[in-house]
Amino acid sequence: MRPIASPRGENAFWIEMERVVPWAELCALIEPVYPCEPVGAGRRPVGLERMRIYFIQQWFNLSDPAVEEALYDSRALRAFVGIDLG
Secondary structure, three states, X not given: OOOOOOOOOXXXXXXHHHHHOOHHHHHHHHHHHOOOXXXXXXXXXXXHHHHHHHHHHHHHOOOHHHHXXXXXXXXXXXXXXXXXXX
16 A cells, blocks of 8 residues: 555655655665564564654654554555555
């Protein structure tokens, strides 16, 4: 699921970030050192593609709870991250 252009340009930022950020290259650089299994008694690592959430937090200065709320509130944001609440 990826952002879809709307006639009013509501998703323009997300479409632009999809275009200009080299997501596949970033994932390829990080993947060799990214843990696939939990370390110790910790939680399972989230999918590497969820790195987009970290970028959103940096772009908009959002805390973990704030970005979680934003993801529930915004269909465009969920599409950009690849989350389907379906």
